[in-house]
Amino acid sequence: MKILVCVKQVPDTNEVKIDPVKGTLIRDGVPSILNPDDANALEEALKIKDEKPGTTVSVITMGPPQADDMLRECLAMGADEAYLLSDRAFGGADTCATSTTIAAGIDKIGDYDIIFAGRQAIDGDTAQVGPQVAWRLGIPVVTYVQDVKLCEGKVIVQRQMENGYEILEVQTPCLLTAVKELNEPRYMSIGGIMDAYAKKVTIWNHEDVGLDPKDCGLNASPTQVFRSFTPAPKGKGEMLAGTVTQMADLLTERLKEKHYL
Template sequence: MKILVCVKQVPDTNEVKIDPVKGTLIREGVPSILNPDDANALEAALTIKDDNPGTTVAVMTMGPPQASVMLRECLAMGADEAYLLSDRAFGGADTCATSTTIAAGIKKFGPVDAIFAGRQAIDGDTAQVGPQVAERLGLPVVTYVQNIKFDGNKLVVQRQLENGYEVVEVQVPCLLTVVKELNEPRYMSIYRIVDAYKKEITVWNHEDISLDPKECGLNASPTQVFRSFTPPPKGKGEMLKGSVNEMASSLISRLKEKHVL
C-alpha cells in the first residue's frame, strides 16, 4: 500500500502577533512547526505502515525552501520519502490555488492508495484544501476522521459529528482529513533524525508539475485577505458574592441596567 500525507509548515500560533498599525502578521522571530492536525495524519499513515509490511509513506508540502526542515521532521518520525513543491510562482496562493498546486504535485508523484491530511491548518483554519485536492483528483473524500481501519481494498473510518460519529466505508484510492482525537503523534527517534538528514528531499517547481504560472499562486487566487487584526481586549469580569439569591438578584439588576432584560 502506498500512502501520501499532505503536510504544512505553519507559524506557531502561540507566538504570533499582529502589527497594530499595518494589521499584518509579525513573522520575525516566530518559530515554524508542523501543523498539528497534519502530525495526526502522518501518525495514522505510519500506524498502517507498522501493521502492514510493504506499505510506504511519503509526505508532500507546498512552501518556501525552509519547509524542508519540517519535512525532515516527518522523515524522522518514520516517513519514507519527502516532496517539496517550491517556486516563487506558488507565492500568495489561497486555498483554491494551493489545492491546484498540490493536486498537480500528486499527479506527478504517481498513483497512491490513500491520501491523508489534517482537518485544517492552524494559520488559516479553512479546512478547504483537503476536499479541494480530492475534487481536483476525482477521488472520494471523508472529512473529520477520528478512527481508521484498513480492510483489504477499502478503509473503514469513523467520521466525527457534533453529537457522535458515523461509520463510513470508502474504497481506495481516497482522501481522508483527520482530527486530533484520532491518535497521539509519535516522537522522533535519535537514529531516525540522523537518517532523515541523509535522505534527499525531492523539490519540484511549476515546470516540474506541468503548471502554468497563471494557474498557481496569487495569479490563480480569487480570495485575498483584506486585513488581519487582533480584537480589542474585553473588560475585566466581575465576581458576584453572597448567597445564591443575593447573587441572582444582583445579576438580574445588572442585566436590567444594561438593557439586556
C-alpha cells in the same frame, strides 16, 4: 500499499502577534512547526505502515525552502520519502491555488492508495485544501476522520460529527482528513533524526509538475484579504461579593439594567 500525506509548515500560533498599525502578522522570530492536524494524519499513515509490511509513506508540502526542516521532521518520525513544492510562482496562493499545486505534485508522484491530510491548518483554519485536492484528483474524500479500518480495496472510517459520529465505507484511492482524536502522534527517535538527514528531499518547481505560472500562486487565487485585525478587548468583568443570596440579587439587578430580564 502506498500512502501519501499532505503536510504544512505553519507558524506557532502561540507566538504570533499582529502589527497594530499595519494589521499584518509579525512573523519575525516566530518559530515554525508541523501543523498539528497534519501530525495526526502522518501518525495514522505510519501506524498502517507498522501493521502492514511493504507499505511506504511519502509526505508532500508546498512552501518556501525552509519547509525542508519540517519535512526532515516527518522523515525522522518514519516517513520514507519527502517532496517539497517550492517556487516563487507558488507564492501568495489561497486554498484554490494551493490545492492545484499539491494535486499536480501528487499526480507526478502517482500510484497511491490513500492520501491523508490534516483537517485544517492552524494559520488559516479553512479546512478547504484537503477536499479541494481530492476534487482535483477525482477521488472520494472523507473529512473529520477519527478512526480508520482497512479492508480489501476499501476503507471504513468514523467521521466526527457535532453530536456523535457516522460510519462510512469508501473505495481506494481516497483522501481522508484527520482530527486530533484519531491518534497521538509519535516522537522522533535519535536514529530517525540521523536517518532523516541522510535522505534526499525531492524539490519540484512549477515546471517540474507541469503548471503554468498563471495557474498557480497569487495569479490563480480568487480570494482577496482586504483587512486583518485584532478584535478589541472586551471590558473587564465585574466580580460579585457577598452571600449567595446577595450575589444572586445583585446579578438579577445587573441583568435587568441591561434588559436581559
